[in-house]
Amino acid sequence: MEATKxxxxxxxxxxENAVRWCPGCGDYGILNSLHKAMAELNIDPHKIxxxxxxxxxxxxxxxxxxxxxxxxxxxxxxxATGVKMANPELSVWVGTGDGDSMAIxxxxxxxxxxxxxxxxxxxxxxxxxxxxxxxxxxxxxxxFVSKSSPYGTVEEPFRPAELCFGARGNFFARAIDVxxxxxxxxxxxxxxxxxxxxxxxxxxxxxxxNGIHEKITDREWRADKTILLxxxxxxxxxxxxxxxxxxxxxxxxxxxxxxxxxxxxxxxxHDATTKDNTLHLKLALMCIEEGLPVAIGxxxxxxxxxxxxEYMNQIAEVQKRKxxxxxxxxxxxxxxxxxxx
Amino acid sequence: MPHNTVVTExxxxxxxxxxxxxxxxxxxxxxxxxxxxxxxxxxxxFPDYPAEIRAPQGSLQGVSGFQVRIGSKDVHNSxxxxxxxxxxxxxxxxxxxxxxxxxxxxxxxxxxxxKRDLEKAxxxxxxxxxxxxxxxxxPIPIAITTLTKNSLEGLGLENKEILRSKNMFTxxxxxxxFNRPLEIADQLLAQKFAKKPKLVEANIKALTDGYNYGxxxxxxASTYRIDSVETAxxxxxxxxxxxxxxYGLIAAAEKAGLELFLGSYPITPASDxxxxxxxxxxxxxxxxxxxxxIAGIATSVGASFAGCLxxxxxxxxxxxxxxxxxxxxxxxxxxxxxxxxxxxxPSTGLPTKSEQTDLNQALYGRxxxxxxxxxxxxxxxxxxxxxxxASKIAVEHMTPVVxxxxxxxxxxxxxWKIPDMKDYPEIKPRYVQDxxxxxxxxxxxxxxxxxxxxxxxxxxxxxxxxxxxGGLEKDYYTGVISSNPNNHQLMVNTRKKKVENIANFIPExxxxxxxxxxxxxxxxxxxxGHLLEAMNRVQSNxxxxxxxxxxxxxxxxxxxxxxxxxxxxxxxxxxxxxxxASYLMSKFDDIKIHKFNRVEGQPFSVAELTDVFIxxxxxxx
Numbered sequence: 001m002e003a004t005k006x007x008x009x010x011x012x013x014x015x016e017n018a019v020r021w022c023p024g025c026g027d028y029g030i031l032n033s034l035h036k037a038m039a040e041l042n043i044d045p046h047k048i049x050x051x052x053x054x055x056x057x058x059x060x061x062x063x064x065x066x067x068x069x070x071x072x073x074x075x076x077x078x079x080a081t082g083v084k085m086a087n088p089e090l091s092v093w094v095g096t097g098d099g100d101s102m103a104i105x106x107x108x109x110x111x112x113x114x115x116x117x118x119x120x121x122x123x124x125x126x127x128x129x130x131x132x133x134x135x136x137x138x139x140x141x142x143x144f145v146s147k148s149s150p151y152g153t154v155e156e157p158f159r160p161a162e163l164c165f166g167a168r169g170n171f172f173a174r175a176i177d178v179x180x181x182x183x184x185x186x187x188x189x190x191x192x193x194x195x196x197x198x199x200x201x202x203x204x205x206x207x208x209x210n211g212i213h214e215k216i217t218d219r220e221w222r223a224d225k226t227i228l229l230x231x232x233x234x235x236x237x238x239x240x241x242x243x244x245x246x247x248x249x250x251x252x253x254x255x256x257x258x259x260x261x262x263x264x265x266x267x268x269x270h271d272a273t274t275k276d277n278t279l280h281l282k283l284a285l286m287c288i289e290e291g292l293p294v295a296i297g298x299x300x301x302x303x304x305x306x307x308x309x310e311y312m313n314q315i316a317e318v319q320k321r322k323x324x325x326x327x328x329x330x331x332x333x334x335x336x337x338x339x340x341x
Numbered sequence: 342m343p344h345n346t347v348v349t350e351x352x353x354x355x356x357x358x359x360x361x362x363x364x365x366x367x368x369x370x371x372x373x374x375x376x377x378x379x380x381x382x383x384x385x386x387f388p389d390y391p392a393e394i395r396a397p398q399g400s401l402q403g404v405s406g407f408q409v410r411i412g413s414k415d416v417h418n419s420x421x422x423x424x425x426x427x428x429x430x431x432x433x434x435x436x437x438x439x440x441x442x443x444x445x446x447x448x449x450x451x452x453x454x455x456k457r458d459l460e461k462a463x464x465x466x467x468x469x470x471x472x473x474x475x476x477x478x479x480p481i482p483i484a485i486t487t488l489t490k491n492s493l494e495g496l497g498l499e500n501k502e503i504l505r506s507k508n509m510f511t512x513x514x515x516x517x518x519f520n521r522p523l524e525i526a527d528q529l530l531a532q533k534f535a536k537k538p539k540l541v542e543a544n545i546k547a548l549t550d551g552y553n554y555g556x557x558x559x560x561x562a563s564t565y566r567i568d569s570v571e572t573a574x575x576x577x578x579x580x581x582x583x584x585x586x587x588y589g590l591i592a593a594a595e596k597a598g599l600e601l602f603l604g605s606y607p608i609t610p611a612s613d614x615x616x617x618x619x620x621x622x623x624x625x626x627x628x629x630x631x632x633x634x635i636a637g638i639a640t641s642v643g644a645s646f647a648g649c650l651x652x653x654x655x656x657x658x659x660x661x662x663x664x665x666x667x668x669x670x671x672x673x674x675x676x677x678x679x680x681x682x683x684x685x686x687p688s689t690g691l692p693t694k695s696e697q698t699d700l701n702q703a704l705y706g707r708x709x710x711x712x713x714x715x716x717x718x719x720x721x722x723x724x725x726x727x728x729x730x731a732s733k734i735a736v737e738h739m740t741p742v743v744x745x746x747x748x749x750x751x752x753x754x755x756x757w758k759i760p761d762m763k764d765y766p767e768i769k770p771r772y773v774q775d776x777x778x779x780x781x782x783x784x785x786x787x788x789x790x791x792x793x794x795x796x797x798x799x800x801x802x803x804x805x806x807x808x809x810x811g812g813l814e815k816d817y818y819t820g821v822i823s824s825n826p827n828n829h830q831l832m833v834n835t836r837k838k839k840v841e842n843i844a845n846f847i848p849e850x851x852x853x854x855x856x857x858x859x860x861x862x863x864x865x866x867x868x869x870g871h872l873l874e875a876m877n878r879v880q881s882n883x884x885x886x887x888x889x890x891x892x893x894x895x896x897x898x899x900x901x902x903x904x905x906x907x908x909x910x911x912x913x914x915x916x917x918x919x920x921x922a923s924y925l926m927s928k929f930d931d932i933k934i935h936k937f938n939r940v941e942g943q944p945f946s947v948a949e950l951t952d953v954f955i956x957x958x959x960x961x962x
Contacts, residue, residue: 017667017821044435044804045807046801046802046803046805046806046807047801047802048801048803049646049647049801051643054812061809062809062811062822064809065807065830066807066808067801067802067807067808067809068809068810068811069643069646069673069809069810069811070809070810070811070812070813071669071812072644072665072666072668072669074810075415075635075636075639075666076471078604078631078632078635078636078640078643079639079640079643079646080638080641080642080643081629081636081639081643082602082604082629082640082641082642082643082644082645082646082647082651083644083647083801084643084647085602085627085629085640085644085645086600086602086627086643086644086645086646086647086648086649087647087648087650087800087801087802089802090647090801090802107633107636108632108635108636110637111631111636135412136676145503149524164922184959282675294559304534313774314622315622315625315627318622318623319622319625320625322623324623325763327588327591327592327595327620327624328596328760328761328762330564330623330624331576331578331588331759331760332576332759334578335373335532336379336529336532336577336578336579337576337577338378338379338576338577339574339575339576339577340572340573340574340575340576340577340580341574
């Protein structure tokens with residue numbers, strides 16, 4: 001049967017609606033990567049549901065030729081949970097932003113992850129409220145000046161990976177909006193991972209927060225400021241692939257191979273599948289301010305039973321023990337039943 | 342010993358079991374009502390318990406009560422005041438003194454009426470009866486604690502376990518007083534403690550000894566018998582409103598051929614619905630306890646989109662949190678049943694007490710023009726019918742339906758004839774592939790049936806019908822985002838008309854009582870039993886009166902105006918400050934309404950209703 005299956009292309013996942021993001025917005029790249037990833041996964045478009053909340057990123061479902069819901073602020077993860085529970089066969093994607101899922105929807109975000117329901121959460125992180133025109137968000141750096149923080153914020157930001165791991169998440173990847181090749185790979189990996197998969201995409205808001213990730217993502221220095229982690233491979237980065245990560249006591253340290261006595265054998269190998277998330281968290285929190293490259297790629301991908309799978313198994317077990325009855329039969333068999341003759 | 346106590350026949354009795362939260366009074370009351378129902382009596386129960394789980398022992402705050410009214414017929418509610426009070430401690434006596442009839446029997450545990458106990462209940466003298474001015478009652482002092490200890494001595498139970506059986510000894514005495522055969526209670530106890538045979542033995546022993554105690558010492562001059570009258574043949578069970586609501590959803594899902602999904606969050610007094618549906622995996626029910634009220638409804642909206650009969654259960658504060666998502670379901674025109682078991686408000690209010698104060702919230706509590714169907718269940722067993730009807734309307738009209746019940750009917754129980762589902766109507770989901778007449782290419786998500794204005798249900802997984810819906814306004818024809826002024830007006834009107842049109846699918850409103858009456862009592866929801874009895878009492882005073890009780894609130898039955906305008910006086914009685922009255926007046930501005938309102942967190946008093954109705958009838962005659 002598989003052989004006769006339709007081979008879909010990228011355009012089969014594109015809806016007829018004209019895309020209405022600002023010219024130059026990072027969302028275009030993400031949308032493209034998503035279309036490509038779906039074509040690669042070759043899932044029937046009618047077996048996909050894309051659910052979003054509110055914000056620029058949440059316009060996503062309109063641009064997908066799949067089933068979709070553009071819902072209310074912050075609730076996409078919970079609504080998508082209902083979709084997945086109603087029909088576990090569907091491939092369910094959540095499009096959300098840093099305001100949508102880190103602020104108003106923070107609770108649903110962490111609880112979806114805690115349950116490990118099989119959703120793919122695309123978190124478009126541009127560190128700003130774009131659709132409401134430029135207020136700081138929960139991921140804005142401390143001191144960030146915006147319309148609602150004219151003197152700079154005095155609060156610490158959330159780092160999405162910390163929330164994900166704090167909620168005992170099993171899949172976390174980080175992508176860059178313009179880096180389509182790697183983003184597609186991560187989206188495919190997210191879909192293939194059973195359970196809640198979070199893909200944080202560093203996304204540029206060209207109007208209200210232009211260049212916010214530039215220090216990391218600009219092509220000119222991206223190779224030195226980021227590291228693409230691949231499971232089973234050495235943690236090597238740099239323009240000349242001559243830098244790597246080693247453990248220095250409890251901490252990660254960036255070194256140059258061949259300098260200070262470090263050889264390729266000292267460089268750590270990435271294991272995304274280890275249950276202990278200590279190193280995953282350290283990798284996810286690396287930042288250039290501490291002299292470490294920002295981690296890109298699938299940082300953690302651990303197999304664990306998904307919520308809906310466990311739930312359906314429980315239903316099956318109960319039904320095996322209690323043979324199926326009609327509603328009336330069930331009532332007649334329940335306690336406290338008597339007959340009036 | 343020869344038995345020379347007289348047996349008096351009575352038609353009805355109201356008994357209030359009362360004690361500390363830990364005294365097991367809810368169980369005594371439930372068992373007594375169930376065995377009476379099995380015996381063939383009509384029953385109505387009213388658990389009246391505090392919000393505190395275990396307040397300090399013997400304190401006024403810790404008093405938990407269970408009122409049960411039984412009778413050969415016409416038991417429409419749990420009764421205003423008690424004929425018999427069981428008081429396990431002085432606090433119970435004090436709290437319930439106001440609910441005692443003249444001449445009522447007060448059965449109390451002398452072992453817990455010591456000086457210390459009296460002090461805990463803030464009595465200042467050593468005669469609590471005199472202090473409460475309970476001169477006309479018949480006190481029956483029994484050393485319940487001592488007698489229970491004697492009864493269970495040697496069974497190898499711990500002292501704590503023995504004391505916990507005081508409620509069974511007491512129940513035994515009550516069973517003797519009302520000539521209830523103990524066999525039924527024995528069976529019920531055996532079921533209840535099936536996994537703990539030792540407790541079954543102890544409870545049955547205490548129960549039997551309580552019964553024999555009453556019998557042997559001729560505790561009262563008379564015992565009582567309430568005969569059963571012939572009831573419709575068939576199988577019965579006793580059921581409370583929350584259970585009936587859960588069952589109504591299951592029955593509707595079965596009829597519709599849909600899976601049932603419930604997204605919910607624990608809240609008093611609605612949690613039983615979540616608990617029961619979580620246990621119903623044998624029916625494949627998918628019930629999720631979510632992280633908050635919002636997620637409860639949000640998952641249900643998602644499940645509805647993906648093809649389930651979806652419901653969410655809550656109480657007033659929870660409904661407030663759900664309003665935005667409810668608006669989304671209105672906008673996306675998806676079937677959804679939202680159950681609000683009303684409790685005292687505003688805010689946290691009186692969690693364990695009952696009111697009808699959420700009507701406005703159900704009707705209007707959302708941003709924008711956001712019409713939903715509103716249905717109110719009228720009794721514990723009607724919760725089943727109402728949940729079924731709510732589901733049918735939601736699915737067949739692609740709309741959210743708010744089902745209002747309340748703490749009184751949700752926790753109160755009555756006997757219920759097990760329904761034969763063959764007698765219930767079909768529920769037909771409006772699947773796009775069955776109901777849309779054009780081809781898939783021409784279909785757009787907000788195209789609708791011309792007559793009913795119902796859009797079609799295209800469920801994810803169905804080939805050729807991929808589409809997007811959402812909270813933004815959509816074009817009537819193309820289904821794409823639109824802020825066109827004419828289109829918005831059209832969509833607002835359409836959503837309103839779609840809901841109003843449901844009036845063509847619900848039964849006409851019925852009127853009870855005298856055909857030639859000048860005065861009409863109007864009620865809605867859980868007060869049906871009290872209002873019906875009040876009407877009967879007004880009639881037995883030789884006056885003509887009529888009564889109509891609403892279950893369908895939005896839309897109203899089509900003949901509502903015709904009924905209201907027939908009467909010179911219309912009295913709307915409700916447990917709020919006049920929300921239904923205002924709603925009726927906003928629709929029918931030439932109807933003059935007398936309002937009767939009580940917001941005390943307690944059921945209506947039939948006596949008070951009767952007096953007030955007569956007073957209004959006689960005024961300006």
